[in-house]
Amino acid sequence: MQVLLVGAGLSGAVIGRRLAEAGHEVRIIDSRSHIGGNCYTERDTETGVMVHTYGPHIFHTDDAEVWAYVNAFTRFMPYENRVKTTSQGAVYSLPVNLHTINQFYGKTMRPDEARKFLEEQADTSIEEPQNFEEQALRFVGPDLYAAFFKGYTEKQWGCSPRELPASILKRLPVRFTYNDNYFFHKFQGMPENGYTPMIEAILDHENITISLETSFTPDMATEADHVFYAGPLDGYFDYQLGRLGYRTLDFEKFSDTGDYQGCAVMNYGDREVPWTRITEHKHFSPWEEHEGTVCYREYSRAANPEDIPYYPIRMVDEKALLGDYVKLAEASSGVTFVGRLGTYRYLDMDVTIREALDTAAAFLACQRTGTAMPAFLKPPL
Ligand code: UDP
Numbered sequence: 001m002q003v004l005l006v007g008a009g010l011s012g013a014v015i016g017r018r019l020a021e022a023g024h025e026v027r028i029i030d031s032r033s034h035i036g037g038n039c040y041t042e043r044d045t046e047t048g049v050m051v052h053t054y055g056p057h058i059f060h061t062d063d064a065e066v067w068a069y070v071n072a073f074t075r076f077m078p079y080e081n082r083v084k085t086t087s088q089g090a091v092y093s094l095p096v097n098l099h100t101i102n103q104f105y106g107k108t109m110r111p112d113e114a115r116k117f118l119e120e121q122a123d124t125s126i127e128e129p130q131n132f133e134e135q136a137l138r139f140v141g142p143d144l145y146a147a148f149f150k151g152y153t154e155k156q157w158g159c160s161p162r163e164l165p166a167s168i169l170k171r172l173p174v175r176f177t178y179n180d181n182y183f184f185h186k187f188q189g190m191p192e193n194g195y196t197p198m199i200e201a202i203l204d205h206e207n208i209t210i211s212l213e214t215s216f217t218p219d220m221a222t223e224a225d226h227v228f229y230a231g232p233l234d235g236y237f238d239y240q241l242g243r244l245g246y247r248t249l250d251f252e253k254f255s256d257t258g259d260y261q262g263c264a265v266m267n268y269g270d271r272e273v274p275w276t277r278i279t280e281h282k283h284f285s286p287w288e289e290h291e292g293t294v295c296y297r298e299y300s301r302a303a304n305p306e307d308i309p310y311y312p313i314r315m316v317d318e319k320a321l322l323g324d325y326v327k328l329a330e331a332s333s334g335v336t337f338v339g340r341l342g343t344y345r346y347l348d349m350d351v352t353i354r355e356a357l358d359t360a361a362a363f364l365a366c367q368r369t370g371t372a373m374p375a376f377l378k379p380p381l
Contacts, residue, residue: 004223050282080183226335233322233323236337248307
């Protein structure tokens with residue numbers, strides 16, 4: 001069978017590899033001049049620092065199969081993400097943990113004391129938080145919310161946290177220990193030479209051909225037996241119902257010598273500081289040594305049509321439009337929508353790989369049973 005994959009990021013690479021191994025002829029196209037999608041990394045020519053070109057990507061998962069999968073294609077080095085935040089003239093540790101709480105309130109509380117103390121701060125009249133702000137007020141109270149979440153979230157999403165779903169905050173835990181590892185997953189690491197060689201290795205199969213700087217056109221679909229589309233869902237339908245909203249990021253790159261900030265990620269909680277965070281890329285590869293350093297100041301704003309889409313907004317209006325596009329997609333045949341843009345969801349890398357492996361398995365099962373491959377592995381609403 002001839003299979004066309006649109007997008008040479010993680011979804012395209014993982015699905016393509018599985019189908020190539022099963023004997024299918026796989027063609028992968030990407031409109032960019034490189035593979036890897038937003039996971040793309042490259043060395044800065046001046047300093048030699050490995051740069052996460054489209055912003056920081058830290059691999060973390062509880063999924064042993066996904067961890068084994070990525071480790072089969074590249075060597076992962078131990079890496080734990082320890083994020084700091086600058087707020088109201090001081091530096092604190094994130095996610096909110098016992099150190100953050102004690103530092104913020106100038107106290108020396110033990111875990112149970114801190115738990116009780118935060119319960120006293122929390123707004124217990126909110127029984128079922130309906131939005132991001134209520135979720136924060138219910139679990140950390142007004143002081144920590146104002147210092148660490150309100151300003152950052154307004155900058156990141158460009159709206160009031162009252163308009164955002166509570167689920168966004170659920171990504172961030174509150175810990176009553178001194179564990180300041182940003183992620184709580186069993187497996188965590190960083191590929192020794194960045195993500196690009198890992199994805200190159202996944203794509204390295206005799207049944208795979210790759211065409212870069214090649215945009216998808218509908219006639220390509222007629223030449224293929226099946227299309228896996230990892231581009232924007234609304235883009236596939238030529239935006240005929242309107243555009244799904246995204247936040248895009250602007251990175252202001254600057255170089256220096258030595259160590260600029262002493263950590264990989266420094267968030268900025270104050271609304272008055274226009275950027276959300278600064279990433280210092282050499283700290284993502286702590287096993288390397290470089291005299292120079294490369295940093296990105298990161299700004300978030302609404303994406304215009306020509307911008308790179310990063311975060312799906314998924315508020316009430318977008319969800320209604322998404323529902324309409326899902327109906328269009330489900331009425332189409334011969335195409336399956338995959339990945340962050342294809343399913344309009346904010347996906348971590350490990351989930352993207354898990355879904356790609358499951359999508360490939362579902363496709364192969366459909367081939368065996370002679371059934372039609374659906375438009376989505378699971379509906380993205
Ligand atoms: N967030 C916040 N303050 C921070 C970091 C995150 O309020 O210092 C909120 C913000 O709304 C963000 C969400 O928590 O969108 C999820 O944060 P995460 O670090 O997972 O975002 P990512 O690094 O994936 O952009």
